[in-house]
Amino acid sequence: MRALELVDFNKMDIVELPSPLAGHGEVIVDTVATGICGSDIHGFTGHNGRRVPGQVMGHETVGRVSALGPGTESSGLQVGQPVTFNPLLACGTCASCTVEHPQHCAQRRIIGVTPDITAAFAEKTAVPAENIVPLSEEIPIAYGALIEPLAVAFHAVRRAGLRPGQKVLVIGGGPIGQSVVLAALQEGAAEVLVSEVDPHRRALCNRIGARALNPATSPVASQVQEQFGSLADVTVDAVGITATMGDALNATRIGGTVALVGMGDPELRLDAYRVSTEERQVVGSFCYNNRDFVDAAAWVNLQPKALAELISREVGLTDAAGAFAALAAGDGTPGKILVRFGSDVR
Numbered sequence: 501m502r503a504l505e506l507v508d509f510n511k512m513d514i515v516e517l518p519s520p521l522a523g524h525g526e527v528i529v530d531t532v533a534t535g536i537c538g539s540d541i542h543g544f545t546g547h548n549g550r551r552v553p554g555q556v557m558g559h560e561t562v563g564r565v566s567a568l569g570p571g572t573e574s575s576g577l578q579v580g581q582p583v584t585f586n587p588l589l590a591c592g593t594c595a596s597c598t599v600e601h602p603q604h605c606a607q608r609r610i611i612g613v614t615p616d617i618t619a620a621f622a623e624k625t626a627v628p629a630e631n632i633v634p635l636s637e638e639i640p641i642a643y644g645a646l647i648e649p650l651a652v653a654f655h656a657v658r659r660a661g662l663r664p665g666q667k668v669l670v671i672g673g674g675p676i677g678q679s680v681v682l683a684a685l686q687e688g689a690a691e692v693l694v695s696e697v698d699p700h701r702r703a704l705c706n707r708i709g710a711r712a713l714n715p716a717t718s719p720v721a722s723q724v725q726e727q728f729g730s731l732a733d734v735t736v737d738a739v740g741i742t743a744t745m746g747d748a749l750n751a752t753r754i755g756g757t758v759a760l761v762g763m764g765d766p767e768l769r770l771d772a773y774r775v776s777t778e779e780r781q782v783v784g785s786f787c788y789n790n791r792d793f794v795d796a797a798a799w800v801n802l803q804p805k806a807l808a809e810l811i812s813r814e815v816g817l818t819d820a821a822g823a824f825a826a827l828a829a830g831d832g833t834p835g836k837i838l839v840r841f842g843s844d845v846r
């Protein structure tokens with residue numbers, strides 16, 4: 501099979517690899533489309549140290565089941581069926597797994613992140629049947645590749661304790677911020693503002709039900725105060741740098757919650773008194789649990805209109821390396837780029 505390998509930092513090549521075989525409890529998914537995630541770009545440039553040369557990345561994907569391994573007879577899965585998969589592999593038996601926090605599992609591995617797993621920037625991926633999430637035949641199949649980032653977003657707003665009727669600020673209007681907008685609205689947010697520096701991304705956020713602000717024009721907190729008539733109840737920082745955590749704490753009401761999902765910098769400076777004396781809660785958010793993933797998939801299966809906005813373009817495998825380079829250079833793509841395998845499959 502063909503795969504897109506990170507052969508060195510800033511260099512992707514199409515390579516020929518042996519096709520995976522379905523082991524016990526596994527199925528083979530033939531890739532239809534795989535999204536390029538911000539974390540793949542950081543892995544591509546070497547910025548975050550979470551990807552290594554020689555690796556085949558890809559964790560936001562959709563495809564069709566092409567083979568069922570031994571021990572999957574009772575899974576109900578069928579060859580040809582459109583599916584996505586939850587890329588988080590956890591032990592299932594530790595203290596974290598038994599309370600449904602697989603993202604805390606010490607044995608956690610993530611398909612597309614853990615370097616020794618050949619993942620979904622390839623024509624085929626071997627996946628445990630229990631991680632497979634079936635999709636409706638009725639939706640444009642590419643929407644399935646949006647489920648993983650939407651699951652990140654559902655988890656973030658749930659970690660923030662968002663309650664219906666609350667006012668939400670999202671900082672960063674990239675694909676994760678966009679997904680957080682949709683998840684917040686879906687979970688009952690009354691209004692959602694997005695702080696985003698890029699005009700194309702602000703325009704996209706305005707089209708999916710949020711109102712976008714430009715943090716460069718005046719302090720984010722005063723713009724939020726003006727738009728909401730109050731500060732935000734809940735803020736999700738989908739950038740994760742000192743400047744955005746500063747904006748998040750300043751623009752959230754006393755006693756409110758800031759969820760940190762962005763991983764822009766490994767170290768941040770915080771205005772400590774905004775947390776201590778004003779009792780704001782800062783919560784981390786990483787990946788998702790099974791419920792977040794399944795809920796995101798169920799919502800995508802309803803084909804909400806806004807999803808079409810999240811996909812900016814689809815490229816074939818031969819143009820994928822160029823798409824990585826363009827995204828790393830900040831080419832102004834407002835939404836997701838998907839690498840399409842469908843018609844390329846040999």
Ligand SMILES: NC(=O)c1ccc[n+]([C@@H]2O[C@H](COP(=O)([O-])OP(=O)(O)OC[C@H]3O[C@@H](n4cnc5c(N)ncnc54)[C@H](O)[C@@H]3O)[C@@H](O)[C@H]2O)c1
Pocket residue numbers: 537538539652671672673674675676677695696697698701715738739740743744760761762763764785786787
């Ligand atoms: N915690 C998790 O489980 C998880 C999962 C996926 C991604 N992430 C992280 O979330 C972050 C966002 O992912 P993405 O794919 O949307 O990335 P992205 O880089 O495409 O988007 C970030 C956006 O933030 C904007 N931005 C930068 N500085 C800003 C500022 N000062 N104020 C307002 N906006 C600003 C940028 O213009 C960009 O549009 C990344 O750090 C990624 O690694 C975390």
Ligand SMILES: [Zn+2]
Pocket residue numbers: 537538539559560648649
């Ligand atoms: Zn991702």
Ligand SMILES: [Zn+2]
Pocket residue numbers: 590591592593594595596597602605606607
């Ligand atoms: Zn575990």
